[in-house]
Amino acid sequence: MTSHAATIETGVRRPERGLGVYDKKVGMWVFLCSEVMFFTGLIGSYIILRFGASSTWPMPGEVLNVPVTAVNTFILICSSMTMVKAFAAIEHGDQRGLRLFLLATAVIGALFVSVQVYEYRELIHHGFLPSSGLYGATFFTMTGFHGFHVTVGVICMLWVTARAFRGGYTLEDHQGVEVIGLYWHFVDLVWIILFTIVYLI
């Protein structure tokens, strides 16, 4: 525990001034703020293109496979749950729980991306492409950028998981786990919005 004590003495865990939280967390939140604007830009464009479109927009379920995506939404929600479980585990110094739940999060996240790839394959097979009018263009742009975010999240999650297996996080210092958790939940949150406006409305 001497290294932990040293960590505290060097001030990593000292209460920060300013926002009252540690720097990495502030950094992630500021980044997430920029991400909100990024996705808002996409959503704004979507509204303009959809309501300004001269052609009629397909009804929910007409082109897209809603049941499969609903299950995929549930899969992503499950990965958020395993992520908070990983965080809760290390908050209690439970290394085994941390590793198990981080690994589960990465695997479930990869499963989400796999289902999305399967969905894309099916759609393309049926002739629905990004070039298939405004509907195809907006669908692939919005879900594609989100899928890219999940993919990046899975890669980072594997990195954090590998670090956890080497004992890189402790009860006293597990900022990395919380910070990647924030990104992960944000990506889940964005999907909640996108699922509603792209698939259900």
Next chain:
Amino acid sequence: MNETETPLEVGEHRAPRYMAIWGALAVLTMIEVGVAFLGMPRSVTILALLGLAIWKALLVALYFMHLRFEPKLLRVVAAAPLIPAIILVVLVLFEY
């Protein structure tokens, strides 16, 4: 509260019931899909779906992202981009 229990320090909080939040998110997702195909008037459906989506997003932000337990200033930072975001979406919607 038990007398021997140490009071929570600033920034600390009891862990939210994550499984309950997860269950709520799963149930709300099922309700969403149901609402979308219920055949209610279009405007009612859209309003209901947006309400459910915002509800779910709030659950994730407040509990999974711990915003509910963060210092006030950090919550202000997190909420800041929502102002331009809402302005953009509302203005665009008024166009149509």
